[in-house]
Amino acid sequence: MAEIFGIPAAALYGQLLLGFINGAFYATLSLGLAVIFGLLNIINFTHGAQYMMGAFVGWMLLTYLGIGYWPALILAPIIVGVVGMVIERLLISRLYKLDHLYGLLLTFGLALIIEGLFRNGYGVSGMSYAIPAELSGGVNLGFMFLPLYRGWVVLASLVVCLGTWFMIEKTRLGAYLRAATENPTLVQAFGINVPLLVTLTYGFGVALAGFAGVLAAPIYAVNPMMGSNLIIVVFAVVVIGGMGSILGAVVTGFALGLIEGLTKVFYPEAAATVIFIIMAIVLLVKPAGLFGREA
Amino acid sequence: MTSVAPSTEPLLAVRDLKAWYGESHVLHGITIDVRPGEVVTLLGRNGAGKTTTLKSIMGVIDKRRGSVRFNGNELIGLSSRHIARQGIAWCPEERGIFSSLDVRENLLLPPVVAPGGFTMEQIFDLFPNLKERLHSQGTKLSGGEQQMLAIGRILRTGARLLLLDEPTEGLAPVIVQQIGHMIQKLKTMGFTIILVEQNFHAAATVADRHYIVEQGRVVDEIANAELEANMDKLHRYLGV
Numbered sequence: 001m002a003e004i005f006g007i008p009a010a011a012l013y014g015q016l017l018l019g020f021i022n023g024a025f026y027a028t029l030s031l032g033l034a035v036i037f038g039l040l041n042i043i044n045f046t047h048g049a050q051y052m053m054g055a056f057v058g059w060m061l062l063t064y065l066g067i068g069y070w071p072a073l074i075l076a077p078i079i080v081g082v083v084g085m086v087i088e089r090l091l092i093s094r095l096y097k098l099d100h101l102y103g104l105l106l107t108f109g110l111a112l113i114i115e116g117l118f119r120n121g122y123g124v125s126g127m128s129y130a131i132p133a134e135l136s137g138g139v140n141l142g143f144m145f146l147p148l149y150r151g152w153v154v155l156a157s158l159v160v161c162l163g164t165w166f167m168i169e170k171t172r173l174g175a176y177l178r179a180a181t182e183n184p185t186l187v188q189a190f191g192i193n194v195p196l197l198v199t200l201t202y203g204f205g206v207a208l209a210g211f212a213g214v215l216a217a218p219i220y221a222v223n224p225m226m227g228s229n230l231i232i233v234v235f236a237v238v239v240i241g242g243m244g245s246i247l248g249a250v251v252t253g254f255a256l257g258l259i260e261g262l263t264k265v266f267y268p269e270a271a272a273t274v275i276f277i278i279m280a281i282v283l284l285v286k287p288a289g290l291f292g293r294e295a
Numbered sequence: 296m297t298s299v300a301p302s303t304e305p306l307l308a309v310r311d312l313k314a315w316y317g318e319s320h321v322l323h324g325i326t327i328d329v330r331p332g333e334v335v336t337l338l339g340r341n342g343a344g345k346t347t348t349l350k351s352i353m354g355v356i357d358k359r360r361g362s363v364r365f366n367g368n369e370l371i372g373l374s375s376r377h378i379a380r381q382g383i384a385w386c387p388e389e390r391g392i393f394s395s396l397d398v399r400e401n402l403l404l405p406p407v408v409a410p411g412g413f414t415m416e417q418i419f420d421l422f423p424n425l426k427e428r429l430h431s432q433g434t435k436l437s438g439g440e441q442q443m444l445a446i447g448r449i450l451r452t453g454a455r456l457l458l459l460d461e462p463t464e465g466l467a468p469v470i471v472q473q474i475g476h477m478i479q480k481l482k483t484m485g486f487t488i489i490l491v492e493q494n495f496h497a498a499a500t501v502a503d504r505h506y507i508v509e510q511g512r513v514v515d516e517i518a519n520a521e522l523e524a525n526m527d528k529l530h531r532y533l534g535v
Contacts, residue, residue, distance in 0.1 A: 172403070178395040179404055186391040189355050190405035190452070191379030 012265050013144040019261020020254065021150050021219070024157035025212055025230065027253025030237045031161055031246065032208035035168070038181045038244040039201045042092060043100065045107040046084075047234070048227030049114040050206045053080045054213020056118060059129050059222045069132040073214050080210030085203040092202065093195070111228070118224035126221030153215050160211060161250045168246055177201060181244075236279045242292020252290060305364075306331045306487050307352070307456060312361040313511075314344075314351040321347045323511040324361070329456070334478065334488045336498045339508035340534055345491040346388055348508065349458045352489075353385040354378040365456065382409045384454035388461050388491075390445040394434040398425060401433045402448045412453030421477060422447050439470035446477070457481070460491045475500055495529065507532045 029051060036044045057076040061067035067075065087110065095102045131149045138147040168174040180187045180194050188194040213227075220226055237256050241248030256275050264271040282290060305328040314322040322344050329335050337345040351359045354375035363370040370378050379385075384405070393401055402418065402425070419426040422443040428436055436444060442462055449457060459478075463471040471494070478488060478501045492498040495505070499522055507515040509532065517525050 175400045189375040
């Protein structure tokens with residue numbers, strides 16, 4: 001059997017794939033956080049709960065209404081996004097003129113409430129969600145076996161991340177968003193409805209989390225706590241990439257997933273901490289993050 | 296000597312406009328009239344309330360009282376985006392060029408609020424420099440080019456009343472001259488302009504009338520034709 005640095009090649013590729021999949025979730029989630037932080041200046045601690053809601057809405061659509069995976073991939077993010085927009089209008093919008101801390105406390109509290117409600121209703125053991133028939137099985141790539149669904153997760157995340165980047169950097173709507181991030185007063189004085197832009201942006205960022213949740217449902221068990229396990233790592237990714245940087249969130253997400261995967265192969269003891277070690281080093285050397293602009 | 300007397304209905308009628316920044320009361324009752332096609336300046340020392348007057352007309356200051364009527368419509372209760380949609384455009388003192396947008400995106404950012412705005416070609420005729428810098432980052436332009444961009448982008452919108460806050464501040468004399476010519480040209484095209492200026496010599500070449508602002512009030516009004524005769528008074532007001 002082939003070996004690389006004394007590690008069986010198949011094990012290495014397997015961990016790299018796993019790292020790439022984790023990276024896909026890190027990238028999609030930190031992208032949503034970055035979009036929200038950029039315009040709203042809110043550190044959205046509800047993000048993990050909204051990712052969990054995406055998975056749950058997907059599961060509910062299937063279980064109660066018989067709506068399958070593909071429609072759920074569109075519907076669940078919309079539903080989670082709309083719930084997010086209601087939360088933004090009713091609660092978060094009252095905090096924009098206050099210190100960051102209030103937004104952090106509110107969104108953290110909301111996460112606890114949402115997770116508590118789901119735990120109350122569905123317990124903590126988790127529900128399974130079957131892989132759609134089209135994507136079950138896998139292909140032998142010669143050097144490794146690739147489960148089709150996992151390949152799909154990476155592909156779908158990449159497409160969504162690139163699409164989001166394109167929308168923000170290259171379109172008219174994205175120009176409004178970037179301008180409003182810099183100087184909302186002036187953008188409003190040009191006649192643009194900035195509060196609506198803010199609500200839609202929050203809804204979009206949250207919908208990205210919901211989308212990641214649906215993607216995750218067939219891989220991880222649908223579980224009320226699935227978001228809180230992930231969100232701490234995602235925040236580390238955002239800090240490393242640079243708060244509010246779109247490209248930074250995507251690149252850092254995938255890169256850290258891979259680094260985490262490699263660490264599992266070469267030094268498994270550090271796999272759970274490597275991201276936080278990198279975060280500490282980045283904060284020491286480049287406090288604004290790898291892609292962040294110095295304030 | 297009667298040139299100050301209104302000949303037509305004012306396009307903009309500001310009455311007893313008061314404004315606050317938080318608890319601090321900045322405007323104590325500004326009253327001005329601007330007729331269609333006029334160029335009117337607000338002159339005064341630093342901190343007199345000239346910039347705040349423009350911001351209050353534009354609605355970017357939350358706490359304001361009194362009356363601002365434009366085309367007969369009361370604006371005092373409206374938010375800035377609704378005021379912009381009535382056909383008023385503001386070019387702030389700090390210019391407000393967006394660094395995350397290139398020149399083209401900066402130009403296209405303000406939505407068109409009325410027909411009859413400049414086409415991109417007309418903007419480039421007025422400011423040829425911008426055409427060559429279309430894909431540069433907005434804040435990479437020189438100070439003069441940034442000012443041209445800041446004015447150019449509001450000409451696209453079709454707004455007929457322009458609020459220009461110190462457009463010549465910090466610019467080289469040759470650029471100041473260029474901006475003076477531009478304002479002259481806009482005037483001949485029928486734009487109505489309120490100009491805040493420190494440099495009243497530059498303002499005198501283009502303006503019809505001057506309002507003197509002191510401590511949040513309008514304390515005097517001088518027709519441009521009477522500027523020479525009132526030079527002593529003006530110097531006293533401005534402390535120059």
